[in-house]
Structure formats: C-alpha cells, structure tokens
Amino acid sequence: MSEAKTILDPCCGTRMFWFDPQNPAVLFGDVRDETVSVTDRSHGREDGERVLSVSPDLTMDFRAMDFADGAFKLVVFDPPHLVRAGPRSWLAAKYGKLSTDWRDDLRRGFAECFRVLADEGVLIFKWNETQIKVGEILALTDQQPLFGHKSGKRADTHWICFMKRAASHGAKQ
Numbered sequence: 001m002s003e004a005k006t007i008l009d010p011c012c013g014t015r016m017f018w019f020d021p022q023n024p025a026v027l028f029g030d031v032r033d034e035t036v037s038v039t040d041r042s043h044g045r046e047d048g049e050r051v052l053s054v055s056p057d058l059t060m061d062f063r064a065m066d067f068a069d070g071a072f073k074l075v076v077f078d079p080p081h082l083v084r085a086g087p088r089s090w091l092a093a094k095y096g097k098l099s100t101d102w103r104d105d106l107r108r109g110f111a112e113c114f115r116v117l118a119d120e121g122v123l124i125f126k127w128n129e130t131q132i133k134v135g136e137i138l139a140l141t142d143q144q145p146l147f148g149h150k151s152g153k154r155a156d157t158h159w160i161c162f163m164k165r166a167a168s169h170g171a172k173q
C-alpha cells in the first residue's frame with residue numbers, strides 16, 4: 001500500500017528545498033508542468049543555458065484546491081515573490097512571477113492552505129522580501145505566525161512557521 005500523503009507542497013517548483021524531492025509522504029503540486037531552457041549568466045557561466053523541470057504530482061492552483069478540509073498535517077507554502085521581472089528572467093522562470101492581483105492571489109492561497117490543514121496542523125511559509133516586505137504578506141491572513149527566521153545571502157528570505165488555530169484559540173482578530 002502506498003504511503004498516505006500527509007504533507008502538501010502546493011507550489012513545489014523544481015523542489016529545490018526538499019532534502020528528498022521524491023518524499024512519498026508529500027503531495028507535490030504546481031500550476032505548471034513544464035521543462036524550459038533559460039539563459040542564466042550568473043556565477044560566471046559561459047554558455048548560460050540552464051534547463052528547469054517543474055514536474056508536479058498534480059497540476060493545481062493554490063487559490064482553489066481540490067482537497068477536503070483538514071486533509072493535511074503540514075503544508076509548506078512557497079509562492080512566487082517577484083512582481084517585477086523581465087520576460088527572459090532566470091529567477092522568474094525558476095520561481096514564477098506574481099500577477100498584478102497578487103494580494104488577492106496570496107490571500108486566497110493562505111485561506112486555502114489553512115482550509116486543507118488539519119486543526120493544529122503546521123504551515124511553513126517562505127518569503128523573500130527583495131520586492132515586497134513580509135509584513136504586507138502576513139497581513140493577508142488572519143492566522144497568527146508563531147516564529148520565523150531570516151536567511152539567505154542578504155538575509156532577505158524568511159522561513160515562517162504557523163500552526164492552524166481554531167478561531168476560538170487565538171487566530172488574529
């Protein structure tokens with residue numbers, strides 16, 4: 001019998017942050033299922049060609065998920081963080097790009113992540129604030145974050161942990 005999928009990564013991209021990108025307990029989703037070749041001249045690369053493969057278990061939209069309420073114990077939410085990026089941007093190819101309706105998209109994304117989390121389930125949220133400050137993003141959910149940590153070369157990336165709380169147990173007013 002296959003292992004139950006108790007963990008959801010609804011926008012997995014190329015699964016870079018996973019220690020095991022094939023972890024059988026994880027349902028990997030993304031809005032795209034594609035292999036693209038992009039130019040990346042960073043790190044002194046001469047030819048600059050890189051191939052990116054986004055191959056989710058399920059093509060899905062984090063704004064409207066087809067899962068029952070409380071279906072997962074852990075959700076890891078790492079949405080795109082760029083609003084500005086050129087059409088040939090390597091970062092945009094790798095991480096995706098936010099639409100002009102990003103507040104509404106992320107508000108719906110948070111709401112769906114918390115809906116599909118079991119009570120006392122955990123949401124890990126990742127955000128890079130080079131373009132949008134994390135405070136603006138945390139205002140898009142009524143759940144209270146527990147703790148977080150800045151990381152990355154310029155300490156712009158936040159890792160943030162939530163536990164889903166029932167409205168009567170400390171969700172933001």
Ligand SMILES: C[S@@+](CC[C@H](N)C(=O)[O-])C[C@H]1O[C@@H](n2cnc3c(N)ncnc32)[C@H](O)[C@@H]1O
Nearest residue numbers: 011012013014015016017031061062080095096
């Ligand atoms: C920051 S990347 C994820 C990187 C990933 N965590 C990793 O370790 O490689 C964000 C991903 O969100 C996906 N995405 C954008 N909008 C989405 C949506 N509405 N629903 C699901 N995935 C979406 C993009 O295609 C992109 O692959």
